[in-house]
Amino acid sequence: MAGPDEGQRTSVLLPGERLGLDLDERCPEFEELLLAPPLHGIRPDGHDWLRQRYEEIVPLVLPAALRAVEHGEPVDRECLARLRTVAAASAGDPRVDVSVVLRGALPAIRVFALVMHTATRGRSVSPDHAARxxxxMSRASLVAHELGSCWAEAWARERRRPVAAPAAQAAPAAAVTTGEIDLVAGAPGLDETEERMLALAAHGLSNEQIAKETSYSRQAVAWHLGRLMRSWKAPNRTAMVSVAFVKGWIRSRCAPRAAARTWPPELGSGSGPGPGSATELGAGSATYDDAP
Structure with missing residues (x-):
């Protein structure tokens, strides 16, 4: 039997191929919508905070984000570096809840979907244009997730910088020495093993590295961390650690300089991916192993 007419087949664009939608030339249109983002689904007490963040972020990242979508390229590294700087600067604001941070990219995805829908509404759209x-939309979702994750990681890293504490304050049971910093973990419902695994995960160790340090199997580590993610409704390890820092279940304290062992660098240090770590969309900002 003869196949369908070749002229009616929908072309498939591979990653890295230009879409032909001229998205990177439509920055003013997108910027106008993003500076008044749709905030349904975001906690009402976080609306003002998130609008202020969009006012800071949109001018910095929009051209690079639209180019990444149009051309199928990784988000520009310099753009990500600027985004981290802005995120760190806002970490001291006490008004924000972690749920607002984790959902911060949703308004941008909704705006992009609205523009795509408006561009095709009431028009006869060819199969090729529909495929593009x-x-x-697929590329935009990935780019928005990448930017949101990059922002949240830098924000969480800055939030966990050590602060002065009363000398008599008791530390949680599980402590991990990391050169000049101790991370101590303690959360309701966690046993000593899970507290130690959480502290190690906060320093960016992979499941395999955590298994070696705790004498558990890699599968057991994945099970314990997976249980925490499900219990805290965290979609990945980055979110799990962010929740723990914001809730005060992980804290930092100074430790002797001459530590017995040196761990991998801090979250988001830009040193490149390690074993089991998750990388940025086509870029190289490795931090956590998001798989449980």
Whole structure:
């Protein structure tokens, strides 16, 4: 049996191929919408905070984000570096809840979907154009997730910088020495093993590295950390650690300079991916192993 007419087949764009939608030339249109983002689904007490963050972030990242979607390229490294700087600067603001941070990219995805829908509404759209629009939505979701994760990681890293504490304050049971910093973990419902695993995960160790330090199997580590993610409704390890820092279940304290062992560098240090770590979309900002 003869196949369908070749002229009616929908072309498939591979990653790295230009969409032909001229998205990177439409910055003013997107910027106007993003500076008044749709905030339904975001905690009402976080609306003002998130609007202020969009006012800071949109001018910095929008051109690079649209280019990444249009051309299928990684987000520019300099753009990500600027985003981390802005995130760190806002970490001292006490008004924000972690749920607002983790959902911060949703308004941007909604704006992109609205523009794509408006561009095709009431028009006769060819199969080829429809395929390009769907691919644009897929790429935009990945780019928004990448930018949101990059922001949240830098924000969480800055939030966990050590602060002065009363000398008599008792530390949680599980402590991990990391050169000049101790991370101590303690949360309701966690046993000593899970507290130690959580502290090690906060320093960016992979499941395999945590298994070696705790004498558990890699599968057991994945099970314990997976239980914490499910219990705290965290979609990945980055979110799990962010929740723990914000809730005060992980804290930092100074430790002797001559530590017995040196761990991998701090979260988001830009040193490159390690074993089991998750990398940025086509870039190289490795931090956590998001798989349990």
């Amino acid at each position: 629009t769907m691919l644009a």
